[in-house]
Amino acid sequence: MKYDFDRLHDRRGTASYKWDQLTTLFGGEDVLPLWVADMDFVTAKPIVDAMTERAQAGIYGYTIRTDEWIEAIQGWYRRRHNWDIAKESIVASPSVVTSLSLAVDLFSEPGAGVILQAPVYYPFYDVIRSNGRQVLKNALKISEATGLYEMDFESLEEHMRSGAKLLLLCNPHNPGGRVWTREELTKLAALAAQYDVTVVSDEIHGDLVFAPNAYTPYATVGEEAAATSLSLLAPTKTFNLPGIGSSFIVTNDPAKRAKLNTQMKKLSIHMQNHFAHFATIAAYNEGDEWLDQLLPYIKGNVDYAIAALRERAPMLKVMPPEGTYLLWVDARELGLNAKGMSQFMNAEAKVAFNEGSSYGDEGVGYVRINCACPRSILEEALRRFVGAVERKVAVK
Numbered sequence: 311m312k313y314d315f316d317r318l319h320d321r322r323g324t325a326s327y328k329w330d331q332l333t334t335l336f337g338g339e340d341v342l343p344l345w346v347a348d349m350d351f352v353t354a355k356p357i358v359d360a361m362t363e364r365a366q367a368g369i370y371g372y373t374i375r376t377d378e379w380i381e382a383i384q385g386w387y388r389r390r391h392n393w394d395i396a397k398e399s400i401v402a403s404p405s406v407v408t409s410l411s412l413a414v415d416l417f418s419e420p421g422a423g424v425i426l427q428a429p430v431y432y433p434f435y436d437v438i439r440s441n442g443r444q445v446l447k448n449a450l451k452i453s454e455a456t457g458l459y460e461m462d463f464e465s466l467e468e469h470m471r472s473g474a475k476l477l478l479l480c481n482p483h484n485p486g487g488r489v490w491t492r493e494e495l496t497k498l499a500a501l502a503a504q505y506d507v508t509v510v511s512d513e514i515h516g517d518l519v520f521a522p523n524a525y526t527p528y529a530t531v532g533e534e535a536a537a538t539s540l541s542l543l544a545p546t547k548t549f550n551l552p553g554i555g556s557s558f559i560v561t562n563d564p565a566k567r568a569k570l571n572t573q574m575k576k577l578s579i580h581m582q583n584h585f586a587h588f589a590t591i592a593a594y595n596e597g598d599e600w601l602d603q604l605l606p607y608i609k610g611n612v613d614y615a616i617a618a619l620r621e622r623a624p625m626l627k628v629m630p631p632e633g634t635y636l637l638w639v640d641a642r643e644l645g646l647n648a649k650g651m652s653q654f655m656n657a658e659a660k661v662a663f664n665e666g667s668s669y670g671d672e673g674v675g676y677v678r679i680n681c682a683c684p685r686s687i688l689e690e691a692l693r694r695f696v697g698a699v700e701r702k703v704a705v706k
């Protein structure tokens with residue numbers, strides 16, 4: 311079937327985090343929201359059908375993880391990413407951020423440093439700090455050759471040499487949309503092996519990659535990585551299901567699995583959400599067609615946005631993403647601090663993109679634009695933003 315991603319859906323009044331907080335967060339109902347990472351698209355029909363069937367049944371009892379659930383996950387990763395996941399390696403989790411927090415709690419010592427690569431998705435900082443650990447920041451570098459982020463392996467090794475034992479990896483990376491190559495991940499894995507560092511790899515954006523770039527599951531780069539790492543996976547970003555929560559951890563280390571399972575039980579988060587269960591099976595068994603149509607649409611949006619910004623606001627520098635639907639824009643030429651940038655977006659341009667400093671100090675002066683919306687919304691948002699930039703530059 312042919313999906314229509316141009317179709318507009320009114321999400322107001324649906325308790326939408328993105329659309330129903332416009333006045334509270336951004337000061338007015340006339341602000342156009344392209345911030346938090348969900349999509350303004352209806353998901354794949356097989357998922358809607360599966361959930362409709364369950365909703366109509368009217369009984370929403372306690373739910374187990376069936377073999378069908380396991381096999382759907384295995385089938386997807388084998389088929390799309392050439393990764394064979396063993397049945398016993400899968401541990402269900404309510405959400406990826408829950409898994410990040412559990413990993414910090416269980417696999418680092420109180421007060422210890424945990425490495426992240428900044429700028430990065432803000433819950434990476436939160437889970438380290440809220441668990442009483444220290445953020446060890448390994449800032450990403452911007453390559454002179456490509457204009458894209460690259461890992462600073464020298465300073466990474468310094469952190470590891472000084473005793474850090476846990477690293478939170480974002481693969482692909484949010485923000486910036488880098489899809490780490492096998493070579494980069496292999497280099498990282500060699501350092502992790504040398505210094506006995508556990509890598510926790512958040513791969514929620516792994517399905518959202520533009521060819522010829524290819525997502526490399528960290529656990530597939532070598533024996534040590536496969537044996538010791540945790541991969542945090544989910545169908546929720548890929549298929550626009552974050553509101554129902556569905557996720558799982560893959561780790562081949564039985565001791566880590568035992569610790570995770572014990573903690574999940576302790577917190578009583580080990581039961582499966584009824585709808586998430588069936589949505590996940592439908593997504594992974596029957597979602598290919600939708601995703602194969604979504605990706606070119608998003609790439610088209612991203613290319614459109616890059617071209618529009620380059621043409622009309624050349625002082626802004628866009629980092630072309632290799633994956634994710636999130637566009638990272640260097641707007642430092644506007645000379646705004648974090649507060650000034652929010653004010654400029656919300657009050658002057660009447661748009662809500664993510665303000666860059668929430669990803670770390672490296673993000674001050676940047677904005678992140680969520681391009682997973684109908685093209686007409688993106689066009690309108692860019693028109694507003696570029697118009698405000700032009701007005702500001704004219705006044706300067």
Ligand SMILES: Cc1ncc(COP(=O)(O)O)c(C=O)c1O
Binds near residue numbers: 347407484514546
């Ligand atoms: C890198 C990354 N990890 C995790 C999440 C959220 O995952 P979850 O909703 O499963 O906690 C997001 C959402 O934007 C993300 O970008």
